[in-house]
Amino acid sequence: MNKVKIGVVGVGRGSSMIKYCEKAQNAEVVAICDSWEEGLMRKKAELKDDRITYYTSFDQFLKHGTDAVILANYANEHAPFAIKCLKAGKHVLSEVLPCQTMQEAVELVEAVEETGKIYSYSENYCFMPAPKEMRRLYREGKLGEFQYGEGEYVHNCETIWPACTHGDPDHWRNTMYATFYCTHSIGPLLHITGLRPVKVSGFELPFDARAARMGCQSGAAGLELITLENGAVIKSLHGCLGKNSIWYSIYGSKGRMESAREDAAQDDTSRLYINLDHFEGENLFEPTNVKPTDEHTEQAASMGHGGSDFYTMYHFVDKILGNNTADIIDVYEALNMFLPGMFAYRSVLNGGIPMEIPDLRKKAIRDQYRDDRMCTDPKTAGDQLIPSYSKGVPEIAPQVYQLIREKWLKSLEKN
Numbered sequence: 001m002n003k004v005k006i007g008v009v010g011v012g013r014g015s016s017m018i019k020y021c022e023k024a025q026n027a028e029v030v031a032i033c034d035s036w037e038e039g040l041m042r043k044k045a046e047l048k049d050d051r052i053t054y055y056t057s058f059d060q061f062l063k064h065g066t067d068a069v070i071l072a073n074y075a076n077e078h079a080p081f082a083i084k085c086l087k088a089g090k091h092v093l094s095e096v097l098p099c100q101t102m103q104e105a106v107e108l109v110e111a112v113e114e115t116g117k118i119y120s121y122s123e124n125y126c127f128m129p130a131p132k133e134m135r136r137l138y139r140e141g142k143l144g145e146f147q148y149g150e151g152e153y154v155h156n157c158e159t160i161w162p163a164c165t166h167g168d169p170d171h172w173r174n175t176m177y178a179t180f181y182c183t184h185s186i187g188p189l190l191h192i193t194g195l196r197p198v199k200v201s202g203f204e205l206p207f208d209a210r211a212a213r214m215g216c217q218s219g220a221a222g223l224e225l226i227t228l229e230n231g232a233v234i235k236s237l238h239g240c241l242g243k244n245s246i247w248y249s250i251y252g253s254k255g256r257m258e259s260a261r262e263d264a265a266q267d268d269t270s271r272l273y274i275n276l277d278h279f280e281g282e283n284l285f286e287p288t289n290v291k292p293t294d295e296h297t298e299q300a301a302s303m304g305h306g307g308s309d310f311y312t313m314y315h316f317v318d319k320i321l322g323n324n325t326a327d328i329i330d331v332y333e334a335l336n337m338f339l340p341g342m343f344a345y346r347s348v349l350n351g352g353i354p355m356e357i358p359d360l361r362k363k364a365i366r367d368q369y370r371d372d373r374m375c376t377d378p379k380t381a382g383d384q385l386i387p388s389y390s391k392g393v394p395e396i397a398p399q400v401y402q403l404i405r406e407k408w409l410k411s412l413e414k415n
Contacts, residue, residue, distance in 0.1 A: 004320050007031040007064055009081060010072030011043040013095055016304045017070045018047070020313040023299075027317045033061035034073075042415075062088050068118075068320060071095055075181070076172040076377055079104035082119065083111040091118040093316045096183055098334040101380060102342070102358075102372035105335055109360050112331045120316045121334030123187040124304075125153065127311035127327075130259035130272040131188035131248050133292035137257065138192050142276050144253030146193045149234040153184035154221065154245040161214045167405025169396070174215050175376045175388050178204040178239060179222030179348070182341025183334075185236040186224065188248050190336055191329065197234075197336055199227040201354045202344025207394050210240060215400045218388040224344040226357075236340070253280045269306060335360055346374075348390050 004027045008014040011034045021029045033055040034040040044054050055061035062069075062084060068091035071078050079099035082092045098121055099105045112119045125131065137143060157164065165171040179202050190197065204219035211220055221239020228234065246269045249258035255276035259269050275287040296314065300307030311327070319326035329337075336357075343355040358365045374384045387393045 002026075003028045004317050005030045005065060005067045006070060007033065007061060007066040007068070007090075008070045008072060009033045009058065009061070010070075010074075010095075011036070011039045012072070014070060014072035015043070016309045017072060017093070017313055018043075020303065020310060024313075024317065026321060027313075031055065031061055031064040031066055033058055038412075058084075062090075066090060068093065068316070070122075074172055076100040076176070076375075076380075079108045083107055086111045086115045086117045086119065089115070089117065091120075091316075091320050093120045093122055093312065094334070095122050097181065098331070098338050100180075100375045100377060102369035102374070104380075105339070105360060106366045106369055109331055109335070109366065118316070118319050118328070119331045119334075120312070120319065120328035121331070121337070122312040122316075123183050123191070123329055123334070123337060124308035124312050125184045125246070126188045126191040126329065127308040128188075128246070128259075128306045129270045129292040129297075131192060132294075132308075132311070133272050133290070134188075134248065134250060134257050134259075135192040137274070137276075138250070138252070139194075143250065143255065143257060144280055146195065146228075146230065146232050147251050147253065148232060149189045149193075149250040150248070151185035151187075151189045151234065151236050152245045152247045153238040154241045154243065155239075156210075156242060156244055157240050158210055158214055161216075162404045162408035163411060165215070165404065166408050167215075167401045167403070169215060169398075169401045172377070174217055176218060177222070177345045177348075177376055177386070177388050177390075178219035179224060179341040179344040180376075182222065182224065182236060182238055182344070183337040184246075185238040186226070186234070186340055187329075187337040189234050189236075189250065190333065192248075192250060193228070193232075195228040195230055195232065196359065197226045197340045197357045198229050199354050200340045200344045200347060200357055201225045201352055202341075202347035203352065204345070204348045204390055205239065205241075207389055207391070210242075212394065212396060213400065214240070215396050215404060216240065217393050217396065219390070222341065222344065224340050226340045227354075254278075332361055345386075345390075349386065 021027045031053045069085045071094045075097045078094045203223040205221040208220045224236040244262045260271040273289045300310035303310040315326040347355045375381045376388045
């Protein structure tokens with residue numbers, strides 16, 4: 001079998017994709033790129049594979065003979081890298097998030113359309129056992145008409161913040177707005193239903209003591225209330241609160257399905273609770289719970305995020321090899337997952353008013369946003385810069401970032 005030749009950008013998050021290729025029969029890593037040379041050399045020493053070429057220059061990396069590129073670099077840099085890869089003839093698997101501005105969103109869509117290359121969005125939470133099974137049951141009609149859903153991705157990142165941000169006050173995680181990192185909570189609900197979001201109202205939780213300790217210059221969490229094209233509503237909550245929660249619940253005309261919370265007694269988010277009627281109006285009380293499995297469960301178990309990292313890679317490679325039914329998240333669905341968070345913050349900045357979510361399948365709509373660079377990154381936004389916190393960017397003492405950097409450097413000495 002011919003193997004798909006893969007290049008990986010980002011040795012941190014990219015390690016999971018590299019691990020997949022080490023075991024796969026149909027894919028191999030041939031090049032790895034990271035601007036952090038020390039981290040790159042650490043990865044080279046770890047892998048001990050002379051068949052892999054290592055690059056600190058992305059432009060040089062792009063010239064390597066790869067079929068596809070995995071983008072596991074900074075979340076606010078994915079779109080420009082993806083566009084370069086697509087135009088260089090590479091298929092792309094992009095980690096979260098797809099872009100940071102509307103201008104980038106438009107350019108990304110058009111690069112995919114113009115090149116005809118595969119773009120797959122690695123929203124791995126869609127492939128955790130419970131939401132993956134919810135999608136199967138929903139698509140079989142077991143839930144009936146979708147009416148309401150809730151998704152949560154609450155992650156107390158304080159202990160891992162040094163490894164994430166290295167004490168850099170300008171790191172994207174420190175300067176993102178509260179509703180930016182939204183697709184872990186929104187994405188599975190949209191992937192289950194296949195429905196497009198059309199309107200959103202956004203809410204921002206206050207900046208708090210934890211955020212101050214972390215050097216995170218935004219509200220502690222974000223919340224979106226999203227109207228879908230069929231009139232159904234979903235609620236999304238995500239951010240850095242005290243206790244972790246990965247949880248999804250959906251209601252339809254035949255009942256309800258929901259995952260277990262992360263601190264539940266039975267198998268965390270792997271377990272799915274089902275309370276469905278055979279026909280609308282029965283109102284039978286026959287709840288069941290299952291721990292969903294499929295033919296890849298055992299193989300996926302060693303991968304991260306509840307095995308979901310396996311599926312994003314598996315379907316991407318399968319799609320490249322010609323399986324048109326491979327369950328990838330294409331560029332339009334990726335933006336459906338992200339744009340509600342972007343426009344939720346615009347809602348916050350405008351007093352919470354509902355905002356229309358643009359459909360970027362339509363060129364006339366894209367034309368309205370070609371010059372829209374509104375974001376919290378001054379290098380990209382220019383004169384369209386917005387604050388990371390609606391009530392004014394918090395002032396954080398330099399000593400906070402220095403302490404975080406020292407913790408990160410000490411962790412490197414141990415490894």
